[in-house]
Amino acid sequence: MPTAIIADDERLMRDQLKSRLEQVWPELEILDEAKNGEEAVALVETHKPDLAFLDIRMPVKTGLEAAKDIGSKAHIVFITAYDQYAIQAFDHGAVDYVLKPADVERLTRTVERLKARLTAQSQPNDMSIMLSQLAKQMGIAPKPDYLQWIQASIGQELRLIPVEEILFFQSDEKYTRVQTATYEALIRKPVRDLADELDPALFWQIHRSTLVNAKAISGVVRDLRGRHLVQIKGLTEKLEVSRSFVHLFKQM
Template sequence: MRLKALIVDDERLARKELKHLLSEIDADVEVLEEADNSDAAQALIENQHFDLVFLDIQMPGRNGFELLDDLSVCPPVIFTTAYDQYALAAFEANAIDYLLKPIENDRLKAAIEKAATAGYIETSSNKIAQAEDYRDHIFIKDGEICWYVALTDLIAFGSEGNYCRVYMADAEPLIRKSLNQLQDKLNTDQFFRISRQHIINLRKITSVAVSEADTLEVTMENGLTLEMSRRQSQAFREKMSF
């Protein structure tokens, strides 16, 4: 089967070189489209079918991980980058492979063979199911520090204006997303909005107490204590049969 591919890289020469390499190794890949930024790539992915995406990481605007984080459905990805420090995050993002530039013919050939033989290229229904794996992780960037973490490892989110504080076991980064934007991406079976200011991971609660005002207070694994609104206290009681 000839794989329909998208190349996402802000450097025109890098895109040209990758297409040359694909031709040189006689890969069974047809490059349907190219994009030089994440916005253009997202528009293409949401409106066309691709079996494979070759994705750069460092680009103007949103980087490659942020693009994946904003997609509801994404084809299998092979990262192509000049930076080696993102390898772990790439594999946590379920990438097929992580190719360092300049890309070697043998590595490129092996990555494409892996995509074709390891069940990455699947039927449309299975693609959607696999894409949901991306929703199990979130890309977090605070200044120059980046994390790509499982949602199950997050403890809580707190609103700080147009920003959001992410509470993890060993860090509390501030990200440029509102609580409402995050809520749309979270599984309501696991995450619960306790007030206008906070969303908590129900699996990270260590104790629940009743306040003098008859609202609920939760203590989380990291020691964070948060008070629920009166309405959400009642909703929590109903949800948890509390």
């Protein structure tokens, strides 16, 4: 008896797909259901199903990210609500898909393909290259692995600092100052390197030597010389914005 798991963050969609599958493929056993991509990966590890039905857009991990982690442990079937251009991308990649909400006629065609694969006892495809192409075609960029912690020195002590607690980084010729709300530390990595390793949505570069946590900005003022200065919440210190980065604050 073939087995499967279903992953979709919408319960109604999970229930509807399950109901449609019972109609067109009564022999298929649905072992479990997941609400996000991370749960789907865990269910595949636990149950070792033949098939994994994965919604493309899910929290925590998308369907594409989950499929990459699942690899060749199960045949992947994507659940998608995309238009015809995206469906062509699936067809050209020979990836099985279900268009949601699940239509009995279309689902029947997908099931026939899946049955043929399982009957032939073909191994699940390694889809890593295909997944990257699909993500690019469908505008779902993989999430970069940004720094989550900074290892910094405070006197003789080495401390791990969560990046979300850091208000700003500021470099001089030798060190980079790491400023939090309660203390400062030093690291040897320059701002130009940190700029590539930190989430640009969280840390804005305002000067060639300064990165500031956008959530820590309380305002921007201009001094008598016409310079833009960033005010940091909880600090009296102001950080200069170079002309190259003034555009970041046009709407503020």
